[in-house]
Amino acid sequence: MFPDHLIIDFDSTIITKESLDELAHIALKDHPEKENRLQKIESLTQAGMVGEITFDESLSQRMALLNADRSDVEMAIGQLVKSITPSFAKNAEFIRKYKENIWIISGGFREMIIPVVAPFEIHETHVFANEFIYDEAQKIIGVDSNNPMAKAGGKVLQVNAMELEGEIHVIGDGYTDYELKANGPASRFFAFTENVKRKNVCSHADGILNNFDDYIRMTGD
Ligand SMILES: [Mg+2]
Known part of the structure; x- marks a missing residue:
């Protein structure tokens, strides 16, 4: 059975x-x-994760070092649309069938996610992620710090605020995905290992998915 809600990283x-x-x-x-x-950028990521500086400060400082502008973002999107994980690309039809029940919760950026998930017909309103702030010259100067995703524990804050009801599954490769079950409303967490396999994530999982086919098989569709 497909759950009431499926959250995907x-x-x-x-x-x-x-x-x-x-x-x-x-x-x-x-x-x-x-x-x-x-x-x-790497050490700022670490400093943000261990709490030496706040998470949104870490993110904003990383953005400043990136010195990226809108054309860089567009070029990155061009690469990302070609980088869909094979088992997701293969099962696009299945995802489209359940799109009303699917949510993307990501520490990444909406602007770079929406075009990539467009072939799956996932609603823009079902994508929760960070947002870039640009200056007049189209340079990225920071991230929207009012967005829950820019805060430490952002995924949990965001999903709690959504007040989803019923059976909630989470699929992801990271510890913050698992936290949606540990500290949030998710009923089951599935570690996704097609791209990266992390021991400390797998050890907390209700199931390990070598690919998205494994999840489809489990739901019995
Ligand atoms: Mg991830």
């Missing part, structure tokens, strides 16, 4: 890559400080 789940990494590599491609900046 984006980075390394629906797509094979991490969208922010893709954007970083494009934006810094010809930058003289590329390696140095990629390293700083």
Whole structure:
């Protein structure tokens, strides 16, 4: 049985890559400080995760180092639409059938997710993720810090606010996806390992999915 709601992660789940990494590599491609900046971005990610600085501050500082503009974002989208995880691409029809019950909850960016999930006909209103702030020159200068996804524990904050009812399944590759069951309303968490397999995530899972076919088989459709 398909659940009342299925929450799916984006980075390394629906797509094979991490969208922010893709954007970083494009934006810094010809930058003289590329390696140095990629390293700083990595340490800001860590500092945000362990709470040395707030999560949205970490995100905004990373954005500043990226020095990305709208054309970089568009180029990244061009790459991401070609990076849909094979078992999701293969089962597009199944996803379209259940699109009313499917939600994308991602620490990535709406702008880069919506075009990628368009072939699955997932509603824009079913996509919850961060949002870029641009200046007049179309440079990204930060992220919308009012968005729950820009805060620590953002996925849990967001999904709690949605007040979903009934059986709620979560599919993702990360610990923050598992937290939707540990600290949020999800009934079951499935670790998705087609792209990355993390031990500390799999050990908490109600089931391990080698691919999306494994999930379809379980729902009995
Ligand atoms: Mg992920």
